[in-house]
Amino acid sequence: MQNFRGSFVNKHRDAWVEVNLGNLEYNILQIKKAIFQDNKNNDVKLLAVIKADAYGHGSVMCAPTLLACGIDVFGVASIDEALELRQNKITAPILVLGSVPIWSYETAIKNDITVSIFSDEHLEAARLISERLGGEKLKAHIKIDTGMNRIGISPKYAIEFFNKAKEAKYLDLRGIFTHFADVENPEIINKQIENFKYVINSIDTTNLIVHCSNSAASLFYGDLKYNMLRLGIILYGLTPLGYKNPKNSMLPDLKQVIGLKGRITNIHTIEKGEGVSYGHIFKADKKTRVATIPIGYADGVSRSLSGKIKASLNGKIINQIGRITMDQMMFDIGDIEAQNGDIITLLGDDEAGNFFSVDTWARELDTINYELTCRLKVRLPRIYVR
Known part of the structure; x- marks a missing residue:
């Protein structure tokens, strides 16, 4: 089952919150x-x-x-x-x-x-x-x-x-x-x-x-x-x-309900020494393939997570690079075979069994998971699955 919830405009974004x-x-x-x-x-x-x-x-x-x-x-x-x-x-x-x-x-x-x-x-x-x-x-x-x-x-x-x-x-x-x-x-x-x-x-x-x-x-x-x-x-x-x-070890076995995913909108290669995003806080130490997805801090992903997010692409782990911008973020995708439209999973489960926890982000930000799920704004449509 899949249902969209959000404004008409939101349905046309290549990014979404997935609720299981x-x-x-x-x-x-x-x-x-x-x-x-x-x-x-x-x-x-x-x-x-x-x-x-x-x-x-x-x-x-x-x-x-x-x-x-x-x-x-x-x-x-x-x-x-x-x-x-x-x-x-x-x-x-x-x-x-x-x-x-x-x-x-x-x-x-x-x-x-x-x-x-x-x-x-x-x-x-x-x-x-x-x-x-x-x-x-x-x-x-x-x-x-x-x-x-x-x-x-x-x-x-x-x-x-x-x-x-x-x-x-x-x-x-x-x-x-x-x-x-x-x-x-x-x-x-x-x-x-x-x-x-x-x-x-x-x-x-x-x-x-x-x-x-x-x-x-x-x-x-x-x-x-x-x-x-x-x-x-x-x-x-x-x-x-x-x-x-x-x-927490005393808690029953639970499954995270929320996921966060986005489709690649651009892939390009940068040379050694080139920077990525505002301020160029990331500089490539070798030729690097960079993929962009349309999720940013305006969607509730803290700018303070810049350079700290691990995600997956086609079942393989990748790292977010450069500053997270208002509407977009970039990833080093190495030599993974990929194209525009492929899905990057930031939270939840991917098709290969990799799992990304909200609690990992909470640890990086020294905050609580409640705050992070509430931050994921209505600008991101919700897709409901079973």
Whole structure:
């Protein structure tokens, strides 16, 4: 199966992001086995985090596969992301994990979107909107700030706030949750767990969805399942703890879902001593065949990766040379038999079994894989395969 997603212009580029939905299916099955290995907790719901266009993978196209594999709820960052799903006939429950402007509550109600609330201002806005809409209720989860210090209500005020929200006739309270700042640091996460449990143990959560575990916590803190888990980066076959973390060896076997490929647009030979790209930071030490593809830093491939990318051409490993430019980059293709139109694979699998990991780029840039997949811009069309 292959589907294009992007603007009309984007479909005419010789470069694309390749999303393997078969790998996505495989990952969900592996994650379920790892989380529910005792065959208990079958009543625990699974929320797939598909914010930021499913971390660059394409939320609308990934959603049906996720639902078919047993995902119950989608998590997004904004009302606009939720609306995109609704406009594409995704009817599953959607929770906006981030802060929602109170002026968009009416949109949330009319499109069956659940929002996060954590202040009296939110309650008052929900009351006013409900009155204006003849009693229609805003669906909401309460966000507790247990230590992330980003958004949410403090645990010391959370119990009183919860009681007001639960009694409010204009609100359809569906759940309560928090988010961990650092699953790798016992001191930090244990304090957050303590804060969350203090709130949860002090209120009546009957018929509510209680959730706190993200990708890493879902795997390493089995006693924190409550009745919903939030799965994010691991769905896409990437490590949630960063490339350096030894705990990654404990992760289930996963397959990277995202790939990045481009077709050669030009091949030419340069002589010894000639430079390539801006500033000529690469100079040939011998006669060199150079191939160009139409992918650059405007597409989300960092200029800081210049000279550090390994890729493949016709099954053989090649090196990127010279500075990555806004729209193009060049490779030394040696004596590989090639012509314009041949595919160079930068991320994912090639036809010969070579594999290029997002985590390798993250290591080179001293960043996280989340950032890199989100950088791959909509200027690159998505092709979906199985």
